[in-house]
Amino acid sequence: MSVLTLVAAVRDALACEMAVDPAVVVFGEDVGREGGVFRATEGLQERFGAERCFDTPLSEAGIAGAAVGMAIGGLKPVAEMQFSGFSYSAMDQLFNHAARMRNRTRGALAVPLVVRMPYGGGIGAPEHHSESPEVLYAHVPGLKVVIPSTPYDAKGLLIAAIRDPDPVIFLEPKRIYRSLKQEVPEEGYALEIGRARVVREGRDLTLVSYGAQMKEAHEAAAHLHQEGVSVELVDLRTIYPLDQQTLAASVQKTGRLLVVHEGPGSFGVAAEVIALVLERAFVHLEAPPLRLTGADTVFPLPRGECLYLISGQRIAAEAQGLLAFRP
Amino acid sequence: MFERLDPRRGERLSILRPDGTLDPPAGVPLLGDPQALEAYRLMVLARQADEWAVNLNRQGRMPTYPPNKGQEANGIGALLALRSDDWLVPAFRELGAWLARGVPLRQLYLYWYGNEQGSHLPRDAYHTLPVSVPVGSQPLHAVGLAYAEKIMRSDRIAVTFMGEGATSAGAVHEAFNLAGVWGVGVIFYVQNNQWAISLPTERQTASPTVAEKAFAYGFEGVQVDGNDLFAVYAAVSQAAEAARSARLPALIEGFTYRLGAHTTADDPRRYRDEEEVRRWSELDPLLRLERYLLRKELLSGDQVDTIREQARAEARRAFEEAEGTPDPSLEDTYRFMYAQMPEVLEGQLRRQQPYVRPVEPPALVPPDSRAGSRQ
Numbered sequence: 001m002s003v004l005t006l007v008a009a010v011r012d013a014l015a016c017e018m019a020v021d022p023a024v025v026v027f028g029e030d031v032g033r034e035g036g037v038f039r040a041t042e043g044l045q046e047r048f049g050a051e052r053c054f055d056t057p058l059s060e061a062g063i064a065g066a067a068v069g070m071a072i073g074g075l076k077p078v079a080e081m082q083f084s085g086f087s088y089s090a091m092d093q094l095f096n097h098a099a100r101m102r103n104r105t106r107g108a109l110a111v112p113l114v115v116r117m118p119y120g121g122g123i124g125a126p127e128h129h130s131e132s133p134e135v136l137y138a139h140v141p142g143l144k145v146v147i148p149s150t151p152y153d154a155k156g157l158l159i160a161a162i163r164d165p166d167p168v169i170f171l172e173p174k175r176i177y178r179s180l181k182q183e184v185p186e187e188g189y190a191l192e193i194g195r196a197r198v199v200r201e202g203r204d205l206t207l208v209s210y211g212a213q214m215k216e217a218h219e220a221a222a223h224l225h226q227e228g229v230s231v232e233l234v235d236l237r238t239i240y241p242l243d244q245q246t247l248a249a250s251v252q253k254t255g256r257l258l259v260v261h262e263g264p265g266s267f268g269v270a271a272e273v274i275a276l277v278l279e280r281a282f283v284h285l286e287a288p289p290l291r292l293t294g295a296d297t298v299f300p301l302p303r304g305e306c307l308y309l310i311s312g313q314r315i316a317a318e319a320q321g322l323l324a325f326r327p
Numbered sequence: 328m329f330e331r332l333d334p335r336r337g338e339r340l341s342i343l344r345p346d347g348t349l350d351p352p353a354g355v356p357l358l359g360d361p362q363a364l365e366a367y368r369l370m371v372l373a374r375q376a377d378e379w380a381v382n383l384n385r386q387g388r389m390p391t392y393p394p395n396k397g398q399e400a401n402g403i404g405a406l407l408a409l410r411s412d413d414w415l416v417p418a419f420r421e422l423g424a425w426l427a428r429g430v431p432l433r434q435l436y437l438y439w440y441g442n443e444q445g446s447h448l449p450r451d452a453y454h455t456l457p458v459s460v461p462v463g464s465q466p467l468h469a470v471g472l473a474y475a476e477k478i479m480r481s482d483r484i485a486v487t488f489m490g491e492g493a494t495s496a497g498a499v500h501e502a503f504n505l506a507g508v509w510g511v512g513v514i515f516y517v518q519n520n521q522w523a524i525s526l527p528t529e530r531q532t533a534s535p536t537v538a539e540k541a542f543a544y545g546f547e548g549v550q551v552d553g554n555d556l557f558a559v560y561a562a563v564s565q566a567a568e569a570a571r572s573a574r575l576p577a578l579i580e581g582f583t584y585r586l587g588a589h590t591t592a593d594d595p596r597r598y599r600d601e602e603e604v605r606r607w608s609e610l611d612p613l614l615r616l617e618r619y620l621l622r623k624e625l626l627s628g629d630q631v632d633t634i635r636e637q638a639r640a641e642a643r644r645a646f647e648e649a650e651g652t653p654d655p656s657l658e659d660t661y662r663f664m665y666a667q668m669p670e671v672l673e674g675q676l677r678r679q680q681p682y683v684r685p686v687e688p689p690a691l692v693p694p695d696s697r698a699g700s701r702q
């Protein structure tokens with residue numbers, strides 16, 4: 001065991017897979033010599049050579065498109081988008097090719113690539129550096145979307161993503177890259193993609209979140225516990241495909257659902273979670289499911305950042321409102 | 328590799344004159360007689376298959392189809408200069424290249440007929456990617472494939488096709504740039520057929536040639552007569568040798584002409600002069616090669632007729648096979664989305680199954696009955 005931050009666990013996962021599978025290549029802007037702007041790939045070029053961990057020109061569509069070719073050609077490309085807000089110019093490649101190749105060739109060709117991207121706000125970054133695009137990727141058939149919230153999950157899920165035979169968008173919550181440490185096994189291990197995790201069990205309310213927002217969700221759950229409310233806290237971990245069984249089972253037990261995420265609310269992950277719970281647990285509901293999300297506004301520049309982010313206090317208050325609901 | 332021919336000086340490689348005689352510059356690789364005959368058979372098949380597809384569209388038996396007529400020498404000449412296991416990354420107007428690769432015509436017809444099974448080409452049997460419709464997106468795949476071959480220490484190279492219109496798309500710039508920076512064995516073959524639907528080349532780029540753009544990316548470019556099988560073969564042979572032995576990328580611009588419409592849904596009379604089409608028809612790559620073979624007595628007039636009739640019959644047979652192939656099942660539309668079907672898809676499939684029974688797909692509407700059509 002070693003005690004790692006989330007970003008160190010990402011690096012550890014990359015190193016583990018590069019060590020066991022010579023087909024794994026890691027590349028992107030500044031990932032080689034510099035080790036990435038967040039140091040997620042630090043030391044990999046020294047250890048595995050400049051052919052397997054390398055810098056690319058400033059070329060998001062190029063990175064994604066070349067990754068498609070590499071994957072078809074027998075490599076396991078793990079590409080980095082420096083910030084998720086710059087991945088939009090890669091979407092043509094990811095949507096039109098990576099996501100569709102298996103289906104359009106009826107299984108003749110597969111594209112086992114991973115695109116890693118730091119995402120989300122809260123670090124006082126410049127414009128376009130704080131985006132939460134998970135739902136854009138989750139909406140495209142053929143992609144999987146994974147978001148860890150702990151170092152242990154980051155390592156296990158990234159290894160699973162690399163081993164996955166299909167393209168995986170791996171979004172890394174950069175706000176908590178270094179804010180928590182956890183014991184992480186030194187050997188490689190894979191966690192199942194598509195499985196949520198019940199972080200704490202409870203009876204009164206299911207609180208669902210993921211990524212960096214889990215930090216405030218934890219705070220809210222602890223606060224509510226002190227007030228006598230038993231919260232079941234669920235970390236989605238995979239955005240697509242959603243873990244339908246865990247979500248439905250939890251709400252069947254608690255009867256109340258609050259979904260919290262940083263990205264804009266309309267047509268978002270919370271909407272999808274609530275829809276599936278309504279389909280599968282309607283008769284168990286004690287109150288209308290509630291979402292607490294980022295507004296449908298552009299993420300503000302650093303001076304206004306605190307206006308956008310959702311605090312633990314607000315989550316707890318909205319949860320109390322949900323608990324107070326009487327038909 | 329193309330040092331004697333610089334597109335920046337207006338030079339273009341041309342070997343086979345329109346009258347069927349050869350005028351090869353010294354030192355260029357020349358197509359041998361058996362290969363020239365093989366190319367001729369492929370070109371006749373491509374021509375017959377193409378004309379039959381357009382005809383089928385008019386009969387309402389084939390959906391939208393992009394004719395290749397007039398451009399066959401590019402794909403066929405290029406593929407004859409490559410190994411059968413080099414990667415082929417096509418756009419969507421490379422019928423000749425596909426046939427030269429050995430992809431059964433039935434598969435191509437099946438794809439354009441509207442069945443994904445047409446793109447089911449087992450990777451290690453064909454090393455061929457499917458048709459790429461998003462214009463200019465696929466050259467990056469060739470760069471990635473060539474990078475994979477490089478780090479696997481293989482001497483397999485990649486060739487990708489695109490039209491001159493694609494060279495205005497950003498992803499093509501990124502593909503050229505990455506190939507130059509990474510040093511990978513990739514050949515970018517641009518079929519400059521003078522028209523991107525209705526936009527002529529001079530409004531596509533202010534560069535006098537497409538080929539000269541290569542130099543800014545750090546590799547060589549050459550313009551060839553794309554209606555000249557020998558010129559295409561010579562340029563691709565030289566580029567392939569450099570790509571294979573030294574991982575040098577190359578850009579080859581085949582200067583050619585789309586004699587047909589952009590697709591069967593297009594009417595080129597709306598934007599181009601029939602006189603221009605007539606002039607280019609005289610440079611028809613098939614007739615030029617035929618004259619060469621007849622002149623050299625590698626072919627007789629009787630054989631010309633026989634080869635054409637055989638190709639005609641093969642095209643009809645291939646389409647009947649495509650037409651007779653079962654349509655995709657509901658399960659087929661779901662089960663190739665992921666290696667393992669996610670629960671959510673299983674649920675959607677189960678819910679849809681009771682409502683799906685085999686039905687005749689809606690009849691295709693022949694183009695001349697379409698409202699607003701001038702055909």
